[in-house]
Amino acid sequence: MSDQTLQEFVDAAAERFGIPGAAVGVHAGGRSVHANHGVTSVENPLPVDEHTFFALGSVSKTFTATVVMSLVEQGRIDLDAPVRRYVPELVLADEAHAAAITVRQLLNHTAGLGVRLVVETGDGDDALAGFVAHLDEIDLIGAPGSRASYSQAGYNLLGRVVENVTGHTFEQAVAELALTPLGLHETAYFTDQVMTRRFACGHNADEDGTPVVARQWKDTRGNNPGGGIAATVADQLRWARFHLGDGALQKRMQTPTVALRGSTLGDAFGVCWFLRDIDGTATVGHGGSGNGQFADLLLVPERDFAVSVMTNGGPGGVAFNREVVQFALAHFLGVVDRDPEPVAYDHAVVAPTAGVYEIDIMTLTIRTEEGAAAPTLEVVIKPEIRAASEKEIPADYPPFPFGLLPGTGDDYIITAGAMKGQRGFFTRDSSGAITGVDLAGRLFTRR
Incomplete structure (x- = not known):
C-alpha cells in the first residue's frame, strides 16, 4: 500500500x-x-x-x-x-x-x-x-x-x-x-x-x-x-x-x-x-x-x-x-x-502473425523482424475515413511493441506506449491459419 x-x-x-x-x-x-x-x-x-x-x-x-x-x-x-x-x-x-x-x-x-x-x-x-x-x-x-x-x-x-x-x-x-x-x-x-x-x-x-x-x-x-x-x-x-x-x-x-x-x-x-x-x-x-x-x-x-x-x-x-x-x-x-510477463521474442514463432487486419474504420498492422527487440502492432484510422470525415479525428498512435504470453501462443500483451498492458489474442481457422486478431474486445479480420 x-x-x-x-x-x-x-x-x-x-x-x-x-x-x-x-x-x-x-x-x-x-x-x-x-x-x-x-x-x-x-x-x-x-x-x-x-x-x-x-x-x-x-x-x-x-x-x-x-x-x-x-x-x-x-x-x-x-x-x-x-x-x-x-x-x-x-x-x-x-x-x-x-x-x-x-x-x-x-x-x-x-x-x-x-x-x-x-x-x-x-x-x-x-x-x-x-x-x-x-x-x-x-x-x-x-x-x-x-x-x-x-x-x-x-x-x-x-x-x-x-x-x-x-x-x-x-x-x-x-x-x-x-x-x-x-x-x-x-x-x-x-x-x-x-x-x-x-x-x-x-x-x-x-x-x-x-x-x-x-x-x-x-x-x-x-x-x-x-x-x-x-x-x-x-x-x-x-x-x-x-x-x-x-x-x-x-x-x-x-x-x-x-x-x-x-x-x-x-x-x-x-x-x-x-x-x-x-x-x-x-x-x-x-x-x-x-x-x-x-x-x-x-x-x-x-x-x-x-x-x-x-x-x-x-x-x-x-x-x-x-x-x-x-x-x-x-x-x-x-x-x-x-500484468502478465510475455515470453522471450522468437521470430519464427511470431512471424505467422505478421500482416494487415481491419475493422470498418481502422487497420491493424503487425510487423515482425528477425533481430528486432520485439514485434510491433500499429492501429491507424483508414486514410479514406480521414479524408471523408468533416470532423476532427485524433492522430494515430505510433506502433506498440508486444509479446506473446505463455500458454497457447495466441495470447499477447502490449509492453510499452500509451496502450501498455492491453491484452488480446489471435483467432485461427480449422486449419490453424490466423484469421483475426482481437484488441480491446474488437475483432480485426485478416486481409
Whole structure:
C-alpha cells in the first residue's frame, strides 16, 4: 500500500503523461475522496474540480443498458425476444442475421455486428432512426450468439429499442428512468446542457507533444446510446453507488453472460459491464474514450468501493487512467493489478502473425523482424475515413511493441506506449491459419 496520497499520485502521474486536466473520485469506507488536477483547457484554463463535465465516451453504455434492464423489470422488454419485435424497421445486409438478433445479444456484444458505423444523421429527434436506417451498411462479423465482439453500433440500436418501447426520444427516456430518479443533475447528453457549466475540452498532442484543444467535443447524436453522455466525477460516484446496491437489477447486470478471452477489459461480459478478477477480487467496470477525453469507472461490489477517473489529454490519457485505477485499488483496498510477463521474442514463432487486419474504420498492422527487440502492432484510422470525415479525428498512435504470453501462443500483451498492458489474442481457422486478431474486445479480420 502506497504512502502517497491520492492527490499526490494524480498530480505526479498527470505531469508524467502530459495531462492538462483530470478529475478523480473514490468511494471507499462509506465516504468520497476527490483528487483534481490541472485545467479544463489550455486555451481558456479553468481549474478542474469534481463538478467539471467531461465527455465519457463508452461509459455511456452503462446508462443505456441500465435503462433497458429497467424496462425489462417493468415487463416492457423481453431480453430473449428478437430485436425486430421492438425495431421492426431493422435491416441488415443478411436478412437471417437481422431476424435472429436478440436484445440480450446487443447488451453483451454477441449480436455479430461490427464495431461502429460512420454516418451523420443530424441533431434532430430522428437521429437514431436515421442511424438504424443505415445499418444495412455495417459489417457482420459472425452469426448472432457465436462470439463476443464489442459493438458501438449495437448499443445505438438498443437506443432505438428504448425509443420505440417508451415513445420518447432516447435522451428523454434515460432522464425519466435513470437521471432524474437518481438525482444525477450533472449528467447530460446535449452540449447546450453542458456549455453553461464548467466543462473540460479534449486535447491531443501536436508533433512536439504539446497539448492542442480538440475541436470536436463529443460524438454525434446518433451515437448517444453508445458514447454520447457527459458527466462530472461527483455524479459518476452517485451512479457508482447505485450500481453498488444489492437490487435485482444490479445483480443481474453483474452476472457473467459470456466469457472473454485474453482481454485486459475483463474475463466476461455481464449485461454491458466488463467483469474481471483482479488479485482474487471481483470487479465491475467500463471505460470510454473520445476526441482527447478518456474516462474509466470501476466498482468492487463486495467491498463497497468505486473509482472514477476522467482526463482531457491524449495520447497519455489511457495509460494515466489505468495507473490511477491501479493506485486506487492498491491504496484503498490492497488489491494489486499485475500484468502478465510475455515470453522471450522468437521470430519464427511470431512471424505467422505478421500482416494487415481491419475493422470498418481502422487497420491493424503487425510487423515482425528477425533481430528486432520485439514485434510491433500499429492501429491507424483508414486514410479514406480521414479524408471523408468533416470532423476532427485524433492522430494515430505510433506502433506498440508486444509479446506473446505463455500458454497457447495466441495470447499477447502490449509492453510499452500509451496502450501498455492491453491484452488480446489471435483467432485461427480449422486449419490453424490466423484469421483475426482481437484488441480491446474488437475483432480485426485478416486481409
